[in-house]
Amino acid sequence: MKNTILKKSLLLLATTGFLFSCSKDLNRSPINTTTDAVAFSTSLGYKQGLAKVYSAFATTGSSGSGSGDIAGIDAGTSDFIRLYWNAEELPTDEAVCIWNDPGVPDFHNNNWTSNNLILLGLYNRSIYQITLANSFINESSDDNLSARGITGSDATNVRYYRAEARFLRAYQYWVLMDMFGNPPFVTEATPIGKTLPPQISRADLFTYIESELKAIDPLLVAPAKNEYARVDQGADWALLSRMYLNAQVYTGTARNTDAITYASKVIAAGYSLNPVYKNLFLADNNVNNPEVILPIAYDLVNTQNYGGTTFIINSSVSGAEGPANFGVPGGGWSGNHTTEALPNIFGDYSGATDKRAMFYTTAPTTKNTTDVTSFTSGFAVTKFSNLTSTGATLPGASVYCSTDFPLFRLGEVYLNYAEAVLRGGTGGTTTQALQYFNALRTRAYGGPSGNVTTITLNDVLNERSRELYWEATRRTDLIRFGKFTGGSYLWPFKGGVLSGTAIPDFRALYPLPATDVTANPNLKQNTGY
Numbered sequence: 001m002k003n004t005i006l007k008k009s010l011l012l013l014a015t016t017g018f019l020f021s022c023s024k025d026l027n028r029s030p031i032n033t034t035t036d037a038v039a040f041s042t043s044l045g046y047k048q049g050l051a052k053v054y055s056a057f058a059t060t061g062s063s064g065s066g067s068g069d070i071a072g073i074d075a076g077t078s079d080f081i082r083l084y085w086n087a088e089e090l091p092t093d094e095a096v097c098i099w100n101d102p103g104v105p106d107f108h109n110n111n112w113t114s115n116n117l118i119l120l121g122l123y124n125r126s127i128y129q130i131t132l133a134n135s136f137i138n139e140s141s142d143d144n145l146s147a148r149g150i151t152g153s154d155a156t157n158v159r160y161y162r163a164e165a166r167f168l169r170a171y172q173y174w175v176l177m178d179m180f181g182n183p184p185f186v187t188e189a190t191p192i193g194k195t196l197p198p199q200i201s202r203a204d205l206f207t208y209i210e211s212e213l214k215a216i217d218p219l220l221v222a223p224a225k226n227e228y229a230r231v232d233q234g235a236d237w238a239l240l241s242r243m244y245l246n247a248q249v250y251t252g253t254a255r256n257t258d259a260i261t262y263a264s265k266v267i268a269a270g271y272s273l274n275p276v277y278k279n280l281f282l283a284d285n286n287v288n289n290p291e292v293i294l295p296i297a298y299d300l301v302n303t304q305n306y307g308g309t310t311f312i313i314n315s316s317v318s319g320a321e322g323p324a325n326f327g328v329p330g331g332g333w334s335g336n337h338t339t340e341a342l343p344n345i346f347g348d349y350s351g352a353t354d355k356r357a358m359f360y361t362t363a364p365t366t367k368n369t370t371d372v373t374s375f376t377s378g379f380a381v382t383k384f385s386n387l388t389s390t391g392a393t394l395p396g397a398s399v400y401c402s403t404d405f406p407l408f409r410l411g412e413v414y415l416n417y418a419e420a421v422l423r424g425g426t427g428g429t430t431t432q433a434l435q436y437f438n439a440l441r442t443r444a445y446g447g448p449s450g451n452v453t454t455i456t457l458n459d460v461l462n463e464r465s466r467e468l469y470w471e472a473t474r475r476t477d478l479i480r481f482g483k484f485t486g487g488s489y490l491w492p493f494k495g496g497v498l499s500g501t502a503i504p505d506f507r508a509l510y511p512l513p514a515t516d517v518t519a520n521p522n523l524k525q526n527t528g529y
Contacts, residue, residue: 040144098374110496112511119510126183179509241413258425263416267436271290291411295407316335330399365378385403411468512529
């Protein structure tokens with residue numbers, strides 16, 4: 001079991017009733033059976049409140065399926081990573097799903113509408129987590145600390161908590177900006193009531209997130225000095241680097257120099273590559289892992305639901321593969337697998353040369369993706385596992401998983417730096433970019449045999465797929481490179497056609513859910529929907 005802040009969420013729920021209702025209004029109050037003055041009367045009470053803000057990334061308000069904390073979607077499918085992963089991976093060349101669950105086929109067919117259930121769930125999940133953060137930020141204001149007699153080191157700790165909650169809010173606003181472009185917007189300063197939230201433009205939201213991340217930089221704990229799975233300055237810089245790399249998409253103005261600046265800050269902070277790539281995605285990846293900057297922590301006892309890495313691992317394992325071989329002896333759902341485009345990026349997809357190529361290739365499984373309803377039409381991905389690095393099965397393991405999901409890790413930051421340099425950013429060098437690029441390949445090949453002497457932008461895109469596949473980055477990457485929409489780059493089932501076909505440019509943004517546009521006259525639907 002993992003000694004993380006998430007364990008405290010159970011105590012929180014039992015003692016404070018710190019529960020929130022998901023609503024069309026972002027500026028809602030929590031549904032509380034305990035008064036704020038009691039719940040936040042001590043530093044421990046504030047830490048318990050912060051635990052809820054964190055745990056909402058890994059829990060759904062219900063064990064397994066059934067009703068959860070997000071209205072309109074089954075709890076079993078409402079976990080943040082499950083929703084986010086579907087929206088980032090299934091519409092790309094890296095994954096397809098054989099299931100016919102509501103909303104799932106829309107993604108690999110690239111024909112989603114504003115009524116897609118998964119997009120509704122993701123949108124509401126992000127709004128819910130912003131609501132949690134807003135409430136905590138308000139409760140932890142200096143005025144409230146003073147009124148409740150919280151001073152000295154206790155007050156200092158709560159201010160750290162407040163900065164972390166501001167990061168978590170900024171992260172979810174980044175998700176909304178990246179996915180939906182122009183969402184509704186409120187902060188802790190918005191008066192509580194029935195006022196419908198105004199809409200914010202994508203460019204203005206970029207400016208807000210940037211200002212928040214810069215403002216909290218000096219207020220956060222130093223890199224790698226916080227408790228495991230909690231935000232520190234390294235996470236702040238990593239998100240800024242990612243956001244600046246995509247600034248051309250979000251605002252129309254490139255910010256590659258800033259992407260280099262913040263990637264460099266992360267790199268200089270003391271993180272290092274995990275020497276064994278596969279160990280990044282195992283059940284004990286919280287131990288001796290110098291590469292991960294911020295994970296979502298999962299625990300097979302304390303975060304039981306059918307999302308997160310429980311979803312990623314079980315959905316990519318079949319009975320033929322042997323679920324017990326992946327630490328889920330009671331699982332294996334035969335759902336998500338690859339298009340042939342992903343193993344093709346590796347060339348030799350056996351893993352004999354590039355150890356990052358982790359696929360189940362045993363017959364009758366084929367590399368070619370010709371039937372989206374067949375789990376053996378395309379390889380299964382074996383990258384994530386609920387076994388430990390020693391090959392052990394966790395006590396009590398059946399379906400739920402304890403493998404943490406890396407939101408940010410050094411491998412991505414190396415590639416951010418390299419890409420930003422190649423896109424003309426200053427403050428970095430092509431020599432250094434090549435060194436970071438080759439550091440990933442040296443690990444992947446077990447030595448310098450895979451190293452290269454020059455790199456292009458297309459090399460970086462392909463390397464991002466080899467390094468980061470199934471880590472929920474691919475849609476964003478393809479959009480940044482101009483290959484997600486249009487017909488310049490095709491993959492199996494793009495646009496719902498076996499050989500792939502062009503899709504219109506408006507698909508680079510998801511629609512705002514129709515239910516929210518109907519309920520809130522302040523919202524204007526995205527073009528094309």
